[in-house]
Amino acid sequence: MSDDGSTSPSGDDFEALLEPLLSPAYGYACHLAGDRGEAEDLLQEAALAAFRGFRSFRPGSNFKAWFYRILTNCFYARHRRRQRRPVTVELEDAPDLFLFQRTAELGLHGSDDDPARRLLRKLSQWQILAAFAALPADFRVVASLYFVDDLKYDEIADVLHLPLGTVRSRLHRGRKMLQKTLWNVAVEAGVASAPGAAGGVAP
Amino acid sequence: MTTPDLLTCEQTFARLDDYLDRELSAEEQEAVQRHLETCDVCTAEYRFEGSLLDELERKVRSLRPPSGLKARIAARLAAARDGNGSDEGP
Numbered sequence: 001m002s003d004d005g006s007t008s009p010s011g012d013d014f015e016a017l018l019e020p021l022l023s024p025a026y027g028y029a030c031h032l033a034g035d036r037g038e039a040e041d042l043l044q045e046a047a048l049a050a051f052r053g054f055r056s057f058r059p060g061s062n063f064k065a066w067f068y069r070i071l072t073n074c075f076y077a078r079h080r081r082r083q084r085r086p087v088t089v090e091l092e093d094a095p096d097l098f099l100f101q102r103t104a105e106l107g108l109h110g111s112d113d114d115p116a117r118r119l120l121r122k123l124s125q126w127q128i129l130a131a132f133a134a135l136p137a138d139f140r141v142v143a144s145l146y147f148v149d150d151l152k153y154d155e156i157a158d159v160l161h162l163p164l165g166t167v168r169s170r171l172h173r174g175r176k177m178l179q180k181t182l183w184n185v186a187v188e189a190g191v192a193s194a195p196g197a198a199g200g201v202a203p
Numbered sequence: 204m205t206t207p208d209l210l211t212c213e214q215t216f217a218r219l220d221d222y223l224d225r226e227l228s229a230e231e232q233e234a235v236q237r238h239l240e241t242c243d244v245c246t247a248e249y250r251f252e253g254s255l256l257d258e259l260e261r262k263v264r265s266l267r268p269p270s271g272l273k274a275r276i277a278a279r280l281a282a283a284r285d286g287n288g289s290d291e292g293p
Binding site: 014015018022023026027030031036040043044047048051054096097099100103109114115116118120121123125128129147150152154168171172175178179183 | 216220221224226233248250251252254255257258259260262263264265266267268269272273275276277279280283284
């Protein structure tokens with residue numbers, strides 16, 4: 001409580017609010033950065049920026065959305081500076097049911113085992129991160145919030161200050177693109193065969 | 204959006220992501236469910252997409268922070284609080 005009687009957040013308040021978020025925020029940062037070391041740097045940068053700007057946080061409002069927004073802004077700032085991975089146009093036309101079709105072509109749909117699980121279980125966490133990292137930034141952000149933290153569409157819209165329809169559209173398109181990047185990663189890793197090649201999902 | 208009594212495959216597919224995410228209205232959720240009960244092709248696609256989402260979520264959420272991360276962040280915050288000039292960040 002400040003001298004004028006209003007409630008003013010303190011550093012202790014900040015750390016108490018931040019601590020339970022660190023684990024999911026780290027997962028979110030990993031999928032944005034595509035790399036564990038860079039994710040830790042990103043999370044530390046966001047924690048420091050949030051700490052310095054904590055006076056602008058309204059007590060009682062959604063701290064998680066506020067902090068994730070800062071983390072997302074830090075990611076965009078880094079991404080703009082680096083632009084290491086240019087957006088690949090081929091992802092924009094990822095067809096519907098891309099992995100469903102690819103796994104069907106490999107004859108995986110007749111077996112008892114679930115073809116989607118069978119493919120994904122062959123991929124390491126690093127390879128999954130690589131598939132996320134191959135998404136254009138706007139789609140990576142929305143897909144990461146959705147998958148890492150189970151946020152609903154309206155919660156993602158709150159974090160990103162975007163209209164609900166934009167979140168819905170980016171998530172739907174991002175998921176389609178992700179199917180293609182997952183497949184590309186699987187083929188590159190030799191976990192699945194490219195179309196026309198012999199074999200299927202590696203045992 | 205009005206929902207016809209029985210959706211076509213195309214109408215069902217257009218709603219599949221929202222259905223999986225439980226983001227449809229109760230009326231639309233039920234309409235998709237009714238279509239799936241009568242269409243093996245859409246049901247196979249729905250099951251594939253559903254298990255893909257489940258498995259991806261499971262893998263994505265199994266990432267754990269490295270030991271010491273919380274301590275390192277706490278140290279940076281303490282340095283910032285003390286006005287340590289070396290902690291201006293990138």
